[in-house]
Amino acid sequence: MPNKEEFLKDHPYLFNKEVSRSDFPPAFFFGVATSAYQIEGACNEGGRGPSIWDAFTRREGTILDASNGDIAVDHYHRYKEDIELIAKLGFEAYRFSISWSRIFPDGLGTKINEEGVTFYNNIINTLLERGIQPYATLYHWDLPLHLEESIGGWLNKDVAKYFGIYADACFASFGDRVKHWITINEPQQTSINGYDTGIFAPGRRSSTEPYLAAHHQILAHATAVSIYRSKYKEKQGGQIGLVVDCEWAEPKSNKVEDKIAATRRLDFHLGWYLHPLYYGDYPEVMRETLAEKLPMFTEEEKALIRNSYDFLGLNHYTSRFIAHTTELPENHNFYRAQGVARIDEWDGGEPIGERAASEWLYVCPWGLRKALVYISQRYNNPPLYVTENGMDDEDTGSLHEMLDDKLRVQYYKGYLAAVSQAIKDGANVRGYFAWSLLDNFEWQLGYTKRFGLVYVDYKNGLTRHPKSSAYWFARLLKGGEDKKGKED
Template identity: 65%
Template sequence: MKGLGDGDSSTGPGEVTRNDFPEDFFFGVATSAYQVEGGRAEGRRGDNIWDVFSETEGTIVIANGDIAVDQYHRYKEDVDLISKLGFNAYRFSLSWSRIFPDGLGTKVNEDGISYYNNLINALLDKGIQPFVTLYHWDLPYNLQTSIEGWLTKKIVEYFSIYAETCFESFGDRVKHWVTINEPLQTAVNGYDIGIFAPGRKDNPSTEPYLAAHHQLLAHASAVDVYRKKFKAKQGGEIGLVVDCEWAEPFSDRIEDKSAAERRIDFQLGWFLDPIFFGDYPKTMRARLGSNLPQFSDREKELLHRSLDFVGLNHYTSRLIAHMPSTSDQFYQVQEIEGIVNWPGGEAIGPRAASDWLYVVPWGLRKVLNYIAKKYENPMIYVTENGMDDEDSKVSALEQALDDKMRVDYFKGYLASVAQAISDGVDVRGYFAWSLLDNFEWAQGYTKRFGLVYVDYKNGLSRHPKASALWFSKFFKGAQ
């Protein structure tokens, strides 16, 4: 019963070509600072919440990001790799505590500014556009201990100071800014389930919504600073990155259709509705009541249209059915059940290494069309898309590099993006996650998302996988 919503793509995954995309389309790879950078004790960087969380017994599967894959020292090598593979953009994040070690914004760490200047200049020297994320989950630890991080409104002020320093230091060359990456994951995994730093889970009915609320206000405040002080002179653009799995109704029952709509409200609507419509979705207000914070009139004004583009991180899709619940935990309060098999028993798609990641290319087209229809066709970048392999201790290097499933994944998902563009969706770029195998948060180094294999046992040497080479051929018009 594959037919609910015509899930199958009309274009076969092998048929997508570079010519299916606009000439000025950005094709990039993405990383984040804590996952690849390392250099924890170098350049006067301050600790962040992941540094400390990773030291807590039982939180991380293997190791930490103290060294990660050492991009701090090997950025020139990595920039050369991006260039040789043919990508024209690189999305990376800045470490807040490398720029302000205590997070307070009282004294800039010039070593941190210098490092990012060198990285940005190296990219531009190779004709690669930097897409810079200000916050990808690595809050300065001092802000967590002194003001409870994202739970306190004071953090909006500190984030604005940090953002302004970055615009001032790098905005003459950086023309594409992201304020915050996946605020949902920080809110839910950091302040509800507790599997991400800072690992809080005692107040699931209130804390995730406070953390999300303050991230939204911090985003809007940073955008306000950029537009008032820098945009006219620097000529850049600024947006927010949200994450969304497509939610396909499990059946034609009205309950399942409503549940699928709720699921998307609790992902996209949570962050985009306040920006486009002035408040959280009605479905969230109905289920959360007074636990969902209110916006003042001034805050609504600040949030209004506070983005030049929507960044979308998308990996997978789910079938969604209605499931009654009395729990106040984030996933239960939605009253949904995520299902990975069609009513007839067939899987929604092949499973990657992570138990949550199924390969469902048509879901990306549906998410992109949903955003275009609901939010007046904004400019969109697909800021992350990819799949993982298990880290195998026994595979020969040749086997690890032959990632046929990932090649098929990218063929299918890129075809889905091309179809969305032909549907009229304003997609301007696509970023594969990830450039390198790296520290995969709570999974440590057990999962490999990279286009480039990192040999953890042999000096962190880099080896392009078949998927990386496929992209090179794709850019040249070959298959």
């Protein structure tokens, strides 16, 4: 495994204790991100139909603390308060997701729900009044339940058609003010955790279904892009793209087999979605490895998906060392197919980075620089946004302890330094969104983990309390000297 001291000599930028607004281009912006199911609540209000997560959270044993998003952090009723927080902290953009079942409760597009349109119009207008640019995600995992029950959800090719109808309605309703659209958030997580491990909705376990679900998400993305470009782009002047996630894969050693394994891991992770958008088909190594499990695109579909993006979003949290292996876990078809071992230690046994609350999340900022540069070099230097980046705390401490989130401040310093360096390396990175504005419902982990810059007091009226990291961002964005950072 790599020697820590030798490896980190190549990343001196991480040891500069200060990061400032001037480390980024003048047009570069900073924002915060959330998603609808995790924050909105109001599950039975405003004409909203149920989503697959409403059903999934009611299945016994699916959520760590047996919670759900019925109320979440009540953003539906508190959006003005939350947007005011965004403005006070100095963020210039807000990435939020639209709940498909608030626009079309049955998912089919038969009748638009005007109450849902009004809700998102109110959010968009309030953002613009405060000088904050809206970045809207059309799909952040909350498929209308009726589509799952009636046609099989992402396993049915028709879902791409219905996604196109939904996207069209959003473009028509909001596109005069929303100038940046994200079609789908992290399709890999939907595919693998929803259809392989079963830890996300709809909670299925299969060796073939993840690839079918992914295939239809790619087609749904491209369908929405085609509609936007043919009907709205010229008039509205916006841009549209896809958000992928990437745990950076660093070779465990200089052995050829480990270097190939790391590249294979990236092809299965990033290439699964970016290769079709750039080349019109899946990576060759996926075709060779998965054979008939991997669906085929028709020539017409290849033409539809190729170049179907104006920008790409990258969600990144952590990294791993990767080694080739034939001793593969029986309980995870996806990693078994890749033939890789994910390693979280240096050669001396020290963790790859300080661990956050989630067992998968280690603080290793160098991976973000490498991921951004890799995408830039592999995929013709597209416009890039870091659309999610952050870390979580365990929900165990007192309010004072939770607000004094020193590790999160250090996390953001290191990762922003990595973004700055990636830009110097030539990556076309245009903006950065911290995850998340608020502590919220964290999927299968419920409310046991806290990713927010703002603490939400779940036991006392869901009151909001900005953490030290929020104030650190405020100083950074307003150009103030990071005095507290020097003391940390």
